[in-house]
Amino acid sequence: MKKVVVGLSGGVDSSVAAYLLQQQGYEVIGLFMKNWHDDSVTISKECPWLEDSNDAMMVADKLGIPFQTVDLSEQYKERIVDYMFREYERGRTPNPDVLCNREIKFDVFMKIALSLGADYVATGHYCRKAEVTKDGETYYQLLSGKDQNKDQSYFLCQLTQEQLSRTLFPIGELQKSEVRKIASEQNLITADKKDSQGLCFIGKVRLPEFLQQKLQPKEGVIVEIDANKEVYATAAPAHDSKMEELKHLSKKYRYAVTDGKVVGKHQGAHYFTKGQRKGLAVGGTPEPLFVIETDVDSNVIYTGQGKDHPGLYRKALFINNEEVHWVRPDLRINEGEELKVKARIRYRQPLQDATIYPTGNGTYIVFEEPQASITEGQFVAWYLEDELIGSGVIS
Structure with missing residues (x-):
């Protein structure tokens, strides 16, 4: 036994x-x-x-x-x-x-x-494990759970082959x-x-x-950025290289207090996260305010009206090399290669079509459709069909 x-x-x-x-x-x-x-x-x-x-x-x-x-x-x-x-x-x-x-x-x-x-x-956990043999080596697969509504494979996106070999679901x-x-x-x-x-x-x-307990409250301002700001309207420039294009697509919007109007106060930018709506305590706007960016260095929260505010959306994200993890090391691709995958940036998000591009300094993931609230520190996980093959920390 x-x-x-x-x-x-x-x-x-x-x-x-x-x-x-x-x-x-x-x-x-x-x-x-x-x-x-x-x-x-x-x-x-x-x-x-x-x-x-x-x-x-x-x-x-x-x-x-x-x-x-x-x-x-x-x-x-x-x-x-x-x-x-x-x-x-x-x-x-x-x-x-x-x-x-x-x-x-x-x-x-x-x-x-x-x-x-x-x-x-x-x-x-609601997920499954299988194994495949390739060139005489056994690889363990992390598969999504049969109950699509409860699938928890995302939470296990950082597991290693060694850990999977000893695990049952x-x-x-x-x-x-x-x-x-x-x-x-x-x-x-x-x-x-x-x-x-x-x-x-x-x-x-x-x-x-x-x-x-650890992060002291510190009063700062809440700034509202207009959705029609010219920063959102600029057409994508022509790029000389794929690398330039990837950098452009994954680049965050940068704001200054002078780009919008001060609409309230908060007790610490580090308590807030992108896409957050609750806890801002600012009323009187036609549509609810969402956090579109936090600046912990200058302790400012930038917000925009409505869930369709362009400041919430980006088409690509970047992962530093040391924070890229392949659950299936045999499927890892190298610099200059690309791989079409399905990816999600949060638990329960429906899988999105995307392409992975490893480069010398890290990996880019470009989505077919712009994604809301790509948040640094969160995990992105990528799949081939129902197998989770890798993940990384959004940087």
């Missing part, structure tokens, strides 16, 4: 993952990750991790599998929380869920599981409704439990309050 450690989170997905593995004849161990115990930043008095760990324990009990809790809060603070503060300080918007998978679940947690003699680690072939049905039939306490909404494993956290 192969031994599998399941990351039991106290939710229905990981509960059913454990049950299915047991049915398939694996020796299953349940492990709950405690990643946080600074209650000063959770919203409510309820202690989400305590409730979740109790639910996980009851599921393990019901299935008759060994269970224990591992405290990873020190590593979580170091690798996720401190990273988040650093990124927000730089005016970038990190994705803690992608990082949590790369740094915690499939690294620290996986090492603990393997040290317990496990052959595999399993999670309740038991519910990847199922629809969410089928997962709930199995949980009900097995009388698992998590069958009707709502999906968690919160920072990966921290629970319910108010982001601005969370950030305010």
